[in-house]
Amino acid sequence: MIDIHFHCLPGIDDGPEGWDEAVALCQMAAAEGTTTLVATPHVLRNEWLNDDPADRDLLILKLNTLLGGQPSVLAGSEYFFSSDALELVERGRWSPLTYLNRTRYLLLEFPPGEMPSNAEAIFHEFSLLDVIPIVAHPERNRLFASDPDRLHALVERGAFVQITAGSLLGDFGTGPFEACEEFFRRGLVHFVASDAHSLDLRPPRLAAARERVRRDWGANAEGGLFEANPEALLRSERVPWSGIGRGTA
Amino acid sequence: MSVELLPHRQPRSRIAERYRAFRTALLLSRAGGVKSIVFTSSFSQEGKTASAVNLAVVLGQLGKRVLLVDADLHRPRLHEIFRVSNRSGLVSVLAQDLSPDRAVAKTEVPDVFVVPSGPLSPNPSGLLSSDAMSQFLEFGRLNFDYVILDAPPVAAVADAFILGHQTDGVVLCLHGGKTPREHVSRARDMLYRNNVRILGVLINNLIEDAGGYGAFGHDDRYYGEQGNYGEDERAASALRTR
Numbered sequence: 001m002i003d004i005h006f007h008c009l010p011g012i013d014d015g016p017e018g019w020d021e022a023v024a025l026c027q028m029a030a031a032e033g034t035t036t037l038v039a040t041p042h043v044l045r046n047e048w049l050n051d052d053p054a055d056r057d058l059l060i061l062k063l064n065t066l067l068g069g070q071p072s073v074l075a076g077s078e079y080f081f082s083s084d085a086l087e088l089v090e091r092g093r094w095s096p097l098t099y100l101n102r103t104r105y106l107l108l109e110f111p112p113g114e115m116p117s118n119a120e121a122i123f124h125e126f127s128l129l130d131v132i133p134i135v136a137h138p139e140r141n142r143l144f145a146s147d148p149d150r151l152h153a154l155v156e157r158g159a160f161v162q163i164t165a166g167s168l169l170g171d172f173g174t175g176p177f178e179a180c181e182e183f184f185r186r187g188l189v190h191f192v193a194s195d196a197h198s199l200d201l202r203p204p205r206l207a208a209a210r211e212r213v214r215r216d217w218g219a220n221a222e223g224g225l226f227e228a229n230p231e232a233l234l235r236s237e238r239v240p241w242s243g244i245g246r247g248t249a
Numbered sequence: 250m251s252v253e254l255l256p257h258r259q260p261r262s263r264i265a266e267r268y269r270a271f272r273t274a275l276l277l278s279r280a281g282g283v284k285s286i287v288f289t290s291s292f293s294q295e296g297k298t299a300s301a302v303n304l305a306v307v308l309g310q311l312g313k314r315v316l317l318v319d320a321d322l323h324r325p326r327l328h329e330i331f332r333v334s335n336r337s338g339l340v341s342v343l344a345q346d347l348s349p350d351r352a353v354a355k356t357e358v359p360d361v362f363v364v365p366s367g368p369l370s371p372n373p374s375g376l377l378s379s380d381a382m383s384q385f386l387e388f389g390r391l392n393f394d395y396v397i398l399d400a401p402p403v404a405a406v407a408d409a410f411i412l413g414h415q416t417d418g419v420v421l422c423l424h425g426g427k428t429p430r431e432h433v434s435r436a437r438d439m440l441y442r443n444n445v446r447i448l449g450v451l452i453n454n455l456i457e458d459a460g461g462y463g464a465f466g467h468d469d470r471y472y473g474e475q476g477n478y479g480e481d482e483r484a485a486s487a488l489r490t491r
Contacts, residue, residue, distance in 0.1 A: 086336070118369075121335060124328065124329055124335065125334060125335070125336060127332075128332065128333075128334055157329075
């Protein structure tokens with residue numbers, strides 16, 4: 001399996017605290033079948049600025065050395081959306097943003113309870129700049145959970161959606177769980193990722209989520225979400241599967 | 250397929266034909282001709298933007314140079330329809346002194362150029378009634394054969410009246426079978442009271458006799474039907490009788 005959202009670089013955000021935990025966390029993912037994961041530390045969020053991509057590259061280099069390729073860790077980031085998004089994108093190689101596996105896919109999260117009013121306008125500009133935003137865990141955002149039309153408006157402008165494995169398993173309560181179900185029914189789910197942070201509180205659980213998707217939404221959805229889509233993403237190709245729930249699964 | 254740009258994508262479609270008929274009638278509606286036209290509606294979702302876009306398309310098909318301006322500074326849409334950047338536009342010209350030629354973007358439709366709204370402004374009416382706006386319209390009239398403005402609905406704000414005064418007049422767009430009679434007459438009264446010339450009334454989604462339309466499939470759900478009346482008084486009577 002491929003996990004496109006994973007906090008595994010120690011000491012730079014709210015992920016693992018030290019190298020031991022970082023390695024154990026990645027190995028936990030490998031044990032349940034993850035072969036490749038994308039390191040997505042928070043960027044420009046709270047005290048975790050992490051605005052030098054080269055620093056992250058060095059950490060990934062060390063982590064891959066410690067892991068010996070099981071799993072293999074790729075570069076990425078989880079960008080906390082801000083109104084200067086376009087300026088950040090235009091900084092090019094000097095930008096603090098690292099696209100997933102250095103493709104054109106940009107993982108971004110919104111503040112927990114809102115969607116900035118200019119987000120739709122900026123997503124429109126993203127599409128003209130050939131940036132493909134992936135909205136991280138909207139099911140845990142109160143606005144998107146209660147009003148999926150707002151999420152749909154972003155998808156219409158070229159965005160994709162990543163939900164969190166734990167949300168599908170009820171780890172975050174009924175709100176995010178039910179929001180996931182509604183997103184599935186509306187064809188608003190394109191990726192499932194672990195958003196793993198730690199061994200105890202936020203472990204990966206991607207295999208269990210995959211099982212749940214197969215049971216609830218069928219083998220077609222499972223194949224699209226856990227194989228075809230993340231594989232295409234890493235190759236910088238167009239995401240092939242955008243299912244519309246049970247009827248077509 | 251969405252109805253915007255349909256006369257461009259399917260120039261032989263029935264809808265394209267409707268817009269060409271509308272074009273002909275509109276251009277003949279006023280002594281001295283029509284060069285600058287404002288599109289508005291009573292409320293939102295009545296097809297004013299699609300109508301403005303499609304009129305621009307069929308004018309472009311005549312080889313006329315058309316400047317299509319997103320003057321709906323409240324809910325701008327032209328940048329999305331034409332997939333152009335909205336980082337600068339009309340607001341930048343009016344409030345930030347951007348040279349008008351730099352706000353003009355080319356489109357996929359030959360001879361049709363677009364000025365998107367640009368960044369959101371807290372004071373659209375103030376901008377649209379400024380000297381800068383009349384200078385911008387002058388720029389449009391000098392450099393293009395037609396200037397078409399997509400304005401907000403009349404129920405919400407006064408912008409359509411403001412623009413109506415600075416142009417040859419207004420086309421009022423209605424949604425056939427949906428826009429309530431009271432809304433239509435209220436919109437008409439508001440335009441009259443503000444001394445805005447109504448060039449015509451365009452009814453979208455008018456349900457006509459369904460016979461013989463099958464070959465057009467789902468595209469036939471939507472088409473422009475024009476009611477064109479050269480003088481305001483006749484427009485009013487036509488509205489009353491519908």
